[in-house]
Amino acid sequence: MKKPLLGFLIILFLFISCSETPKNALPASGKITSAAINLKNYKINLKLSKINWSIYIIKNNLNICHFGWGKFKEGFLNISNAQLKNASLVVDWASLVNESIEKREERTKLLENMKGKEFLDIATYPVSMIKIISSQKIEGVSDYNTQLDMVVELCGIKQTISVKANLREEKQHLYLNTERFTLNFKDFGMSYKGKNEGEWTDNFDWQMSIVADSTQSLF
Template identity: 25%
Template sequence: MIDSTQSRLNWEGYEGLKLGKSEHNGTLAIAKGTLNIKDSTITGGSFSIPLSSLVVLDIPATEAGNAKLKKHLLNADFFDSEKFPNADFSITNVAKTVGDSVAITGNLTLKGTTKSVTIPAVVKMENNTLTASTPKFYINRKDWGMNYRSENSLGDELIRPELGLSISLMAKK
């Protein structure tokens, strides 16, 4: 069982042509999930990310811009959290690479669209507790239909398509 109090997803979004600050960042909770563990490594599993748990970190919570950005990200142009309240990841393959490193392939579902992604991770087992962490990796938000206003609008071009993500998981064996 994944420990939701010790697991999270970090996100970064990037503005392309705008002057000034070019990055927003924050976290999302990993609310529920399981990992299949054999010989101190992950062999399978799945987890859900409630989009309502989105936190913006680069704008102080007391500033109006924080709530405005959160509302913008949860609306229909991006996550559409009212219609699709969760993002889901289901592991389809784990390949050992070097040392504690693995390549985790799985199906990521956002906005009702499922795409296969492969994520590098470091997996460690200590005292019956498994930790898995990823370096920052990137997905293209447009692959899941996250387009600002419309796919071909100038507003959409001001926001780079890459989302930077990193994941930290903890689970008890």
């Protein structure tokens, strides 16, 4: 009779032990934090998003602006409490389009120069990374509601810049439109100065127009 009794006591002990809630099963408050609940992930819409560019050339004492756009290859953005926490965006330089030159041959030549070794060097660096590392809301009256801190990697060189933008969430979509911001060729090791098309200035402009779609909540 001792063995059945011993077996019963062991089963009873295991049942009581397993029914106890571990002390570390939940946070001290017993609740998941609101920051975790409100964290949303968005995936960039490749068809609706683009990066606009402008370069400036001096020819025959005239200031000429050439402009166009390129596509993103991929991108993700994280939002918490209507504020952008971070983002990772990849620009595909093979997608460059020019909208300022009517003649096809001249347009093609300009794009070839932009993609060439002395400029974007897309044979070596086919993509560029743009990482948004933080953001702050802009208070008061302004054309923009958000200040972004970004790291731009171009031709293997990284530069940190701050840019103003408008950020808006609407249903399952996120809209991010930055101001036009200026970068310098020399900061990224570019040396192309122009040939028959004229002398290129050191500065060029970007502007990002992003539409992103909500993915499944992280929690």
